[in-house]
Amino acid sequence: xxxxxxxxxxxxxxxxxxxxxxxxxxxxxxxxxxxxxxxxxxxxxxxxxxxxxxxxxxxxxxxxxxxxxxxxxxxxxxxxxxxxxxxxxxxxxxxxxxxxxxxxxxxxxxxxxxxxxxxxxxxxxxxxxxxxxxxxxxxxxxxxxxxxxxxxxxxxxxxxxxxxxxxxxxxxxxxxxxxxxxxxxxxxxxxxxxxxxxxxxxxxxxxxxxxxxxxxxxxxxxxxxxxxxxxxxxxxxxxxxxxxxxxxxxxxx
Amino acid sequence: xxxxxxxxxxxxxxxxxxxxxxxxxxxxxxxxxxxxxxxxxxxxxxxxxxxxxxxxxxxxxxxxxxxxxxxxxxxxxxxxxxxxxxxxxxxxxxxxxxxxxxxxxxxxxxxxxxxxxxxxxxxxxxxxxxxxxxxxxxxxxxxxxxxxxxxxxxxxxxxxxxxxxxxxxxxxxxxxxxxxxxxxxxxxxxxxxxxxxxxxxxxxxxxxxxxxxxxxxxxxxxxxxxxxxxxxxxxxxxxxxxxxxxxxxxxxxxxxxxxxxxxxxxxxxxxxxxxxxxxxxxxxxxxxxxxxxxxxxxxxxxxxxxxxxxxxxxxxxxxxxxxxxxxxxxxxxxxxxxxxxxxxxxxxxxxxxxxxxxxxxxxxxxxxxxxxxxxxxxxxxxxxxxxxxxxxxxxxxxxxxxxxxxxxxxxxxxxxxxxxxxxxxxxxxxxxxxxxxxxxxxxxxxxxxxxxxxxxxxxxxxxxxxxxxxxxxxxxxxxxxxxxxxxxxxx
Ligand SMILES: Nc1ncnc2c1ncn2[C@@H]1O[C@H](COP(=O)(O)OP(=O)(O)OP(=O)(O)O)[C@@H](O)[C@H]1O
Ligand SMILES: [Mg+2]
Numbered sequence: 001x002x003x004x005x006x007x008x009x010x011x012x013x014x015x016x017x018x019x020x021x022x023x024x025x026x027x028x029x030x031x032x033x034x035x036x037x038x039x040x041x042x043x044x045x046x047x048x049x050x051x052x053x054x055x056x057x058x059x060x061x062x063x064x065x066x067x068x069x070x071x072x073x074x075x076x077x078x079x080x081x082x083x084x085x086x087x088x089x090x091x092x093x094x095x096x097x098x099x100x101x102x103x104x105x106x107x108x109x110x111x112x113x114x115x116x117x118x119x120x121x122x123x124x125x126x127x128x129x130x131x132x133x134x135x136x137x138x139x140x141x142x143x144x145x146x147x148x149x150x151x152x153x154x155x156x157x158x159x160x161x162x163x164x165x166x167x168x169x170x171x172x173x174x175x176x177x178x179x180x181x182x183x184x185x186x187x188x189x190x191x192x193x194x195x196x197x198x199x200x201x202x203x204x205x206x207x208x209x210x211x212x213x214x215x216x217x218x219x220x221x222x223x224x225x226x227x228x229x230x231x232x233x234x235x236x237x238x239x240x241x242x243x244x245x246x247x248x249x250x251x252x253x
Numbered sequence: 254x255x256x257x258x259x260x261x262x263x264x265x266x267x268x269x270x271x272x273x274x275x276x277x278x279x280x281x282x283x284x285x286x287x288x289x290x291x292x293x294x295x296x297x298x299x300x301x302x303x304x305x306x307x308x309x310x311x312x313x314x315x316x317x318x319x320x321x322x323x324x325x326x327x328x329x330x331x332x333x334x335x336x337x338x339x340x341x342x343x344x345x346x347x348x349x350x351x352x353x354x355x356x357x358x359x360x361x362x363x364x365x366x367x368x369x370x371x372x373x374x375x376x377x378x379x380x381x382x383x384x385x386x387x388x389x390x391x392x393x394x395x396x397x398x399x400x401x402x403x404x405x406x407x408x409x410x411x412x413x414x415x416x417x418x419x420x421x422x423x424x425x426x427x428x429x430x431x432x433x434x435x436x437x438x439x440x441x442x443x444x445x446x447x448x449x450x451x452x453x454x455x456x457x458x459x460x461x462x463x464x465x466x467x468x469x470x471x472x473x474x475x476x477x478x479x480x481x482x483x484x485x486x487x488x489x490x491x492x493x494x495x496x497x498x499x500x501x502x503x504x505x506x507x508x509x510x511x512x513x514x515x516x517x518x519x520x521x522x523x524x525x526x527x528x529x530x531x532x533x534x535x536x537x538x539x540x541x542x543x544x545x546x547x548x549x550x551x552x553x554x555x556x557x558x559x560x561x562x563x564x565x566x567x568x569x570x571x572x573x574x575x576x577x578x579x580x581x582x583x584x585x586x587x588x589x590x591x592x593x594x595x596x597x598x599x600x601x602x603x604x605x606x607x608x609x610x611x612x613x614x615x616x617x618x619x620x621x622x623x624x625x626x627x628x629x630x631x632x633x634x635x636x637x638x639x640x641x642x643x644x645x646x647x648x649x650x651x652x653x654x655x656x657x658x659x660x661x662x663x664x665x666x667x668x669x670x671x672x673x674x675x676x677x678x679x680x681x682x683x684x685x686x687x688x689x690x691x692x693x694x695x696x697x698x699x700x701x702x703x704x705x706x707x708x709x710x711x712x713x714x715x716x717x718x719x720x721x722x723x724x725x726x727x728x729x730x731x732x733x734x735x736x737x738x739x740x741x742x743x744x
Contacts, residue, residue: 092690094714096718105702
């Protein structure tokens with residue numbers, strides 16, 4: 001059984017009915033890393049939001065199976081508990097809530113759902129310090145309100161820190177490489193690679209080969225105008241880097 | 254349905270029946286007959302063993318009150334109160350005046366405070382608790398003070414901490430000197446009523462140069478049906494003295510509304526500092542707006558001496574109606590007033606609250622930070638006055654009012670009044686209104702937080718600067734209280 005199976009997924013924006021995804025098919029098995037590339041506005045972030053259960057989108061057709069279960073009726077928190085994680089393209093600010101407080105609340109909430117006890121504070125602190133160190137996040141930063149005034153790179157590293165703590169089974173990374181300097185790109189890639197495992201799958205949304213140099217995908221897809229128009233191996237990304245999307249834009253229309 | 258909408262619906266469905274302090278204590282009580290007249294006032298005064306001057310003051314207040322009108326300028330609406338349909342005095346039989354110690358207090362009462370989590374036994378408080386965290390408690394049940402803890406220990410430091418009734422008997426001159434000196438008996442309708450019928454409350458006196466060695470607190474509990482609680486608190490800090498005081502309050506859930514009209518007076522002399530914190534959790538009424546406490550309170554601090562300082566910190570989560578404006582009169586030169594407030598309204602609660610900073614002296618400064626959180630069908634108004642009188646050169650005020658709305662059916666209003674008669678005064682005012690965004694909710698939910706947890710987290714972030722003003726022990730308590738007053742998990 002595939003970890004994630006998206007079948008003929010159509011979605012539109014609830015507010016005005018604009019159709020964004022127009023029949024996406026995608027199967028992701030445990031252990032795999034998929035890259036999704038595609039022009040601006042083609043629907044990549046929309047796909048990630050629909051997977052995570054954001055409310056503003058309406059599914060008009062198709063289904064999404066996660067661990068064989070239809071998740072379209074589940075709330076975002078239930079999907080998170082089931083092991084879905086989305087690293088946001090634009091992480092959200094939560095004023096007044098220290099990053100460490102947020103991490104603890106999220107971890108304990110997930111542990112509770114899995115029937116585990118809350119992690120005692122000393123154990124939690126030890127765990128966070130260790131993971132934060134890997135992501136080059138200082139304890140000062142952990143005390144700052146989540147994402148408030150974080151630089152672009154800091155926000156992305158904080159997303160991966162959350163992912164490392166929560167240990168999801170499906171990681172969706174939406175342009176986690178954008179805004180990262182060369183060193184941060186390595187830190188983030190190492191963080192992601194450390195989580196690669198036979199039980200876990202990743203969907204990496206990106207515009208650039210440079211990320212895929214570090215996080216080498218098994219499969220690469222091109223999403224254009226709300227549809228997957230091409231699927232290939234890691235070479236596909238190299239080809240796109242050279243020739244752009246011109247060849248694929250027509251196909252989706 | 255967007256996540257926030259769903260949260261709103263959840264909040265709306267909150268079972269207020271779960272207000273965890275809503276139980277009733279079955280206890281025999283000693284009551285004055287229903288209604289209000291001069292005989293009732295004489296009855297109360299006699300019960301308390303008061304001196305003649307106090308009775309005369311009460312009667313004077315009562316006669317003035319008869320000529321006064323209930324104010325109607327606040328943004329709250331409620332059925333007309335029949336002041337003759339209330340009990341003005343109710344005391345548990347085995348309590349208060351004349352009791353030697355805890356052992357003579359009715360066990361039902363002790364059990365009540367245990368259930369409320371209020372420590373009354375000094376030995377138990379001492380055992381296992383760091384001395385620096387010790388809190389002395391005055392416990393007021395309906396119209397009387399049940400017990401005041403750590404009195405002897407405080408007395409060694411020269412601090413007087415007792416019920417106002419006891420103070421009127423034991424330290425009449427001291428009380429006479431200050432009572433009504435900050436809130437005059439004809440100040441306003443409710444304050445005048447309070448001056449006539451006040452039953453109990455706390456008295457604190459910190460002598461010159463003394464830093465009160467522990468936190469002081471009073472815990473108010475309304476139990477009896479159809480009974481008004483009219484507490485009176487007076488805190489005096491002499492030259493160079495310091496005291497931190499906290500009040501907490503709860504009431505049983507009843508279908509009828511109950512009246513609570515308190516007066517609190519603070520006097521800070523030269524270089525003295527009073528920090529007054531309130532965690533107000535009166536029964537707010539049920540989800541349909543039935544019952545709940547009417548909280549009409551006059552709180553005022555007088556920064557009488559130079560360089561004196563008074564700060565009010567309040568966390569307001571309860572009451573059906575709140576009408577409350579803790580204020581500072583900045584009389585002494587270089588004195589300072591602060592007001593930090595978190596006011597949460599849910600269901601049908603109505604809050605009209607704020608502060609007054611009256612700058613009279615030179616170089617006086619004040620700071621107002623108000624955070625209103627409105628949910629359900631509630632109405633939440635900040636009403637504040639900052640004024641500088643002619644002689645108040647270089648008066649400074651900074652005011653910040655932030656409102657957070659949860660849902661479409663609630664209202665948040667900001668009504669600032671500014672009056673300046675001195676050209677050198679500088680008053681700054683900032684105000685914001687925001688909502689918990691769908692994006693914030695989605696982000697939190699995506700990390701596995703439930704909707705209730707997400708709302709609580711965002712709200713606690715919103716009020717963080719104010720919670721930090723509270724004494725440590727109460728900060729944690731308040732955070733929990735804020736969560737439960739907005740979640741479905743009240744209790
Ligand atoms: N709430 C919305 N209201 C209106 N249009 C929207 C909304 N959300 C997304 N869209 C539109 O849907 C389309 C797809 O957007 P999406 O963010 O999924 O693209 P993307 O592939 O992630 O692009 P990028 O590479 O720039 O991140 C865009 O045209 C966008 O403007
Ligand atoms: Mg995008």
